[in-house]
Amino acid sequence: MRPNVTFLLCQIAGFSLLFAFWMGSEELAGFFLLLSLVIMALLRWRIPKLNVTVALDIIACLAVSALWGPAAYALAIPLFAAMYFGVYWTAFGGLYLFFNFDPLLTAVLALAALSGIFLGFWERERRDSLKTRDASAGRYYELESLQSDLTAALEQVERMTAVAERTRIARDIHDNAGHEIVAAYMSFQTVRSMLGPESPETLELYDAALERLDNGANRIREAVHNLSAVTVLGVEALQELCRRFPGPQVALQVYGDTTKIPVYVWTMLESCLNESLTNVARHARRASRVSVDLDATPHLVRLCVENDGVAGATKRPLGSGLRNLRHRAAAIGGNLSVDARETTFRVICVIPIREEEVPHGN
Numbered sequence: 001m002r003p004n005v006t007f008l009l010c011q012i013a014g015f016s017l018l019f020a021f022w023m024g025s026e027e028l029a030g031f032f033l034l035l036s037l038v039i040m041a042l043l044r045w046r047i048p049k050l051n052v053t054v055a056l057d058i059i060a061c062l063a064v065s066a067l068w069g070p071a072a073y074a075l076a077i078p079l080f081a082a083m084y085f086g087v088y089w090t091a092f093g094g095l096y097l098f099f100n101f102d103p104l105l106t107a108v109l110a111l112a113a114l115s116g117i118f119l120g121f122w123e124r125e126r127r128d129s130l131k132t133r134d135a136s137a138g139r140y141y142e143l144e145s146l147q148s149d150l151t152a153a154l155e156q157v158e159r160m161t162a163v164a165e166r167t168r169i170a171r172d173i174h175d176n177a178g179h180e181i182v183a184a185y186m187s188f189q190t191v192r193s194m195l196g197p198e199s200p201e202t203l204e205l206y207d208a209a210l211e212r213l214d215n216g217a218n219r220i221r222e223a224v225h226n227l228s229a230v231t232v233l234g235v236e237a238l239q240e241l242c243r244r245f246p247g248p249q250v251a252l253q254v255y256g257d258t259t260k261i262p263v264y265v266w267t268m269l270e271s272c273l274n275e276s277l278t279n280v281a282r283h284a285r286r287a288s289r290v291s292v293d294l295d296a297t298p299h300l301v302r303l304c305v306e307n308d309g310v311a312g313a314t315k316r317p318l319g320s321g322l323r324n325l326r327h328r329a330a331a332i333g334g335n336l337s338v339d340a341r342e343t344t345f346r347v348i349c350v351i352p353i354r355e356e357e358v359p360h361g362n
Contacts, residue, residue: 003123014077021070029067076112083116168266256296275321277345303349310311
């Protein structure tokens with residue numbers, strides 16, 4: 001049985017005994033005392049913040065004891081509740097015993113006080129255990145959510161790395177081999193007009209070679225087209241997220257050279273921007289302005305997402321999405337912070353770029 005249920009049953013038993021005492025005497029003072037004790041007990045049960053009002057019950061019992069003898073024993077009920085709630089200073093009401101010492105009354109009050117203290121410690125221990133369990137469960141689910149986010153982020157990094165590598169290969173073929181082959185093809189066409197008709201066999205071989213060169217150039221163009229990434233990367237991905245945002249128009253400003261930002265950093269920036277815009281859509285319903293600033297330097301990149309829909313933002317706890325992003329940023333040496341002010345709400349993500357990292361994004 002739980003301690004709060006035991007406390008309730010003990011109070012019901014106490015009120016029942018007090019009612020039996022009143023039935024035997026039918027004193028009007030006893031009736032009003034019993035009624036007031038029951039009302040105050042119900043009020044404290046409904047509003048726990050009023051637990052300190054047990055002191056009023058003790059005063060009432062002491063006052064009525066001069067008119068109705070059993071009221072001294074009724075003091076056990078509020079004393080028991082006071083010890084249960086931890087209002088220990090009300091025990092000074094027991095000074096009544098120094099003026100009217102009664103061994104039986106002393107035993108009853110002592111038993112009530114000790115029982116209340118025991119049940120109170122039991123209840124607080126149970127609540128602390130529940131809080132610890134809930135906190136552990138919350139951390140467990142948060143870790144599960146973080147693990148899921150990290151797994152999804154890893155898959156996204158792998159996918160974006162493959163896409164970025166394909167884009168790099170396509171760009172190298174187009175810029176280097178493709179241009180050279182096209183230039184050679186144009187040179188051969190120019191030389192063709194300089195050749196005379198003296199050797200038909202030579203011209204036939206020349207035209208066949210020129211046709212094969214033309215076919216090779218077309219296949220290179222087709223291969224470059226197939227290798228080119230369909231998925232947008234880098235700044236284009238951020239622009240796409242801003243364009244698809246259903247709320248107010250998002251102003252994106254990019255500063256610095258973004259070509260040296262690695263793929264995994266772009267993944268983090270996209271996740272941060274996506275989560276920030278999602279929070280704006282969910283919570284900042286009065287937002288009329290959303291701005292996104294991306295600052296890239298040779299050593300770090302900083303993303304700042306700011307909106308003016310800050311109603312209740314300072315009181316709202318950090319969501320699991322932003323907490324997971326903060327862990328992800330810390331895992332790669334970065335930092336994610338939230339700045340909630342009276343007029344603006346900012347999410348700032350700062351990630352360092354190591355010199356040995358090879359850029360894959362654009």
